Amino acid sequence: MPRPSQTDKKRKNLLPIVARAFAELGYRRATTAELAKRCKVRENILYRLWPNKKAMFVASIDYVYEQAANTWREMLSEKNDNADSAMRLLKHEAAHYGESGLQRIIFAGLSEADEPEIREALRKMYSRFHRFIRGQVAAHRKTIETSVRPDETVSAWGIIGLGNLSNIGRELGLLSDRGRKKMFGDAGRLLLDGQSE
Template sequence: MTRLPAAQRKEQLLDTAAELFSRVGYARATTAELAKAAGVTEPIIYRHFASKKVLFVAIIERAARETMNHWEERLAGAADPAERIRRLVGDNPMVTPEGRARYQVFLQAITEVNDAEIHAAVSSHITDLHAFLSRELKRAQDERKVTKVFSTELIAWILIHVGLGYGVLAAMGVPHQGEDASGVHVQQMLERLLVGSKHAD
């Protein structure tokens, strides 16, 4: 077993656990399997995380931070509110290779685990994401770039609902989901409905 600084070991355990949970499921994964996959002993795991559930919650919280960082980086350099909305609509972190692995953990937390603490961690992320989207939409509404027919809170929920649904189906490998026979994608439709098109038809 290679000795690592505590912070580095903790990140390694989070990475290994996320891969293990996404492959076999939270409920079926054991700390013995995790220790073997990480190349450590079980006491090393418990030195960093009090239980498997604490580890799972830590993965959710880290994934939430990484998702928000992804959005912030994606919006960097875009001053125009309409362009910022286009980037938000056109870039779903759930369908990137890194994002898919992160969100598989979220989906397990929602569908497999009946635990208040785990659900609270997921709910906290969704609440933060909703607030973030609402702020961006409010900015666009204030500059008349997004319709005011509906509240920013409601539009933000629509984006979350569509994003989660699209991400789930993408993770399942459903062919051609989210597009019509001509190849127009649901993201293009949302962009057009919210801020119009950069180009004339």
């Protein structure tokens, strides 16, 4: 009888390394040779785990969401003092969003978006982010009463836009840490519930 395959386990172990390489180097510069080197295996081993480089990249895009979702889940369950979770998330992200650097994968992906698989992975990722944030916005708004404001869908996209720009600001050194935090925090709050304290 055959030796049992460790493929799934190996894939799971190597994905974080692969994803980080794509984040640091972008799609083209993360050559398969470089990926293998960082994983401390030979190239053809990567090709036993994924059919080609594109698949490695798509898996990395999925990984970006998984990681963020994990962080959030953890944060929300952490201490359930009944502080509004949307506010807690907003504050946390204003301070820490993009710290991992993994979001650079998104930039890399956007310039490869004419590849259908990559495009689809990005769509899925943004949709999942949007669903999550939209839910948070809705829950938050139930706890207060105010008049008209942009609907939840619009607000959620807007907040995603702020996160994106916050990352660009970090990437290019356009905004100081304080500036970024203020931007994300103030504008995010405004989109969240119309308050502008």
